Amino acid sequence: MIEVLFFAQVRERLDCASLSLAFPATGLDLDGLQARLIAEHGPGWAEVLGQDNIIRAVNQVVAERNTPLNDGDEVAFYPPVTGG
Structure with a gap:
């Protein structure tokens, strides 16, 4: 299983805090996971997850x-985090 978490505006716009997905036998990279989420959930998810400024992390480490x-x-x- 892969646990997928969504935070802040991403969570609000998708109306989803987390998902658990079966790990495919063929393997998967982060881009493939994103494509799978969009294929399963539709164009609204493409609009949110496809933004260039969305940060993606694997096991709490920012990832390519x-x-x-x-x-x-x-x-x-x-989303990107800012502070002061």
């Missing part, structure tokens, strides 16, 4: 889109 995933990983999608 081609990062390979493993069974048991935690993936998070969240």
Whole structure:
């Protein structure tokens, strides 16, 4: 299983805090996971997850889109964070 978490405006716009997905036998990278989520949930998800400024993390480490995933990983999608 892969645990997928959504934070802040991403969670609000998708109306979803988390999902658990079966890990495919063929393997998957972060970009493939995003494509799967969009295919399963529709164009609204494409609009949110496809934004260039969305941050993606695997096991709490910011990751590139081609990062390979493993069974048991935690993936998070969240907007850029600013502070003062």
